[in-house]
Amino acid sequence: MPDESQLTFSTEQILANVPTREPLVVKGVKCHGGFDADGNYRSPRTQFRVPAIKAWQAQHVATSGTALFEIPADTISPQVPNPAQAKFLLRSGVREPMVRWLSEIAIVEGFGAMIRELPVPPLSTFIREDTAGTALAHLTGGLFEAHARDEAGWSEEGGHRQMWDAARDAALSNPVISPEIYTNLIARRGAGQPSALFPELGEPVERLIRFMVNVLAIEVFAASTFAWAEEVLSDPEVSDAPDDAANLVRYIRSDESPHVEYLRTALSEIQARTLLTLDAKPVSGGKVVEDLAARGIRAMLRQRLNERPVMVRDLIRKTANVKDIDELMRQFDALATPWTPPARYRDLAPERGAVPVGY
Numbered sequence: 421m422p423d424e425s426q427l428t429f430s431t432e433q434i435l436a437n438v439p440t441r442e443p444l445v446v447k448g449v450k451c452h453g454g455f456d457a458d459g460n461y462r463s464p465r466t467q468f469r470v471p472a473i474k475a476w477q478a479q480h481v482a483t484s485g486t487a488l489f490e491i492p493a494d495t496i497s498p499q500v501p502n503p504a505q506a507k508f509l510l511r512s513g514v515r516e517p518m519v520r521w522l523s524e525i526a527i528v529e530g531f532g533a534m535i536r537e538l539p540v541p542p543l544s545t546f547i548r549e550d551t552a553g554t555a556l557a558h559l560t561g562g563l564f565e566a567h568a569r570d571e572a573g574w575s576e577e578g579g580h581r582q583m584w585d586a587a588r589d590a591a592l593s594n595p596v597i598s599p600e601i602y603t604n605l606i607a608r609r610g611a612g613q614p615s616a617l618f619p620e621l622g623e624p625v626e627r628l629i630r631f632m633v634n635v636l637a638i639e640v641f642a643a644s645t646f647a648w649a650e651e652v653l654s655d656p657e658v659s660d661a662p663d664d665a666a667n668l669v670r671y672i673r674s675d676e677s678p679h680v681e682y683l684r685t686a687l688s689e690i691q692a693r694t695l696l697t698l699d700a701k702p703v704s705g706g707k708v709v710e711d712l713a714a715r716g717i718r719a720m721l722r723q724r725l726n727e728r729p730v731m732v733r734d735l736i737r738k739t740a741n742v743k744d745i746d747e748l749m750r751q752f753d754a755l756a757t758p759w760t761p762p763a764r765y766r767d768l769a770p771e772r773g774a775v776p777v778g779y
């Protein structure tokens with residue numbers, strides 16, 4: 421284990437596993453993580469990664485005197501449908517929507533592999549101050565790679581992509597999975613680059629920061645989605661494997677914490693520094709992170725508040741095989757959780773600022 425003053429780690433260290441006694445095996449597939457001598461689940465690649473992130477966070481707070489960046493808690497809208505609505509559908513024999521929602525979570529987790537492809541320009545070309553011994557300096561030194569492996573699996577080892585599929589198959593007794601779930605999701609992701617907010621920084625720098633902010637937003641919003649899934653899948657009244665399926669979701673949730681923490685650390689480190697434009701003029705890192713975050717949160721809220729409820733209701737109407745669909749929808753709607761975004765996020769008019777499709 422590293423001591424608290426260690427701030428520089430090799431890629432091998434960032435990717436190193438805590439020793440475990442037993443692997444996590446799901447439906448014959450060895451997954452990441454494992455169980456220690458006390459039978460507790462230990463997340464993958466956390467032996468050095470977790471203490472490293474803690475050390476970088478402590479250093480950031482001590483040297484900058486500022487708190488760590490976060491996606492404000494009051495912007496996190498409740499999951500649609502909520503647990504009561506999802507359970508109501510399952511109790512009513514309407515299972516296809518839940519099959520799709522869990523499949524979509526698995527697919528989006530798999531997209532996490534893309535983070536390893538994100539180009540990181542040399543830090544000294546766009547950050548004025550030193551970055552030695554920071555999370556930023558380790559993005560390409562294991563942090564992005566560990567994140568990609570956690571989400572999408574690595575080599576023969578399953579990751580969240582496979583674990584969500586397994587949770588779905590256990591809880592809903594191996595449902596038939598339509599290939600159209602994948603193609604629909606890809607189609608919804610849309611194409612095209614969002615317009616630049618800071619063209620003077622150059623596209624690669626803005627893309628890097630935008631990507632990190634958007635992935636952090638997805639991770640933070642996903643926490644409410646995953647809590648929702650755990651609540652539904654652990655209920656023996658509606659889940660065919662309340663222990664196994666809910667445990668898998670619990671393991672996944674514990675693996676997510678390092679993702680949130682390293683991203684907010686790296687973004688905090690940018691916030692506390694001065695960025696350099698293409699012609700070497702200074703720009704406040706704080707402003708860049710804040711503006712890109714506000715746009716990402718707005719896009720996330722637009723998707724969760726405007727687009728998702730419509731899609732959810734359409735999907736139920738399309739797939740429910742019940743006598744009185746209007747009555748089903750009436751009862752479903754009556755269980756909804758009313759929620760209004762904070763005043764500063766009330767205007768959700770469409771704008772060009774794509775965020776990856778989240779949850």
Ligand SMILES: [Fe+2]
Nearest residue numbers: 529571580676
């Ligand atoms: Fe994940």
Ligand SMILES: [Fe+2]
Nearest residue numbers: 571639676679
């Ligand atoms: Fe994650």
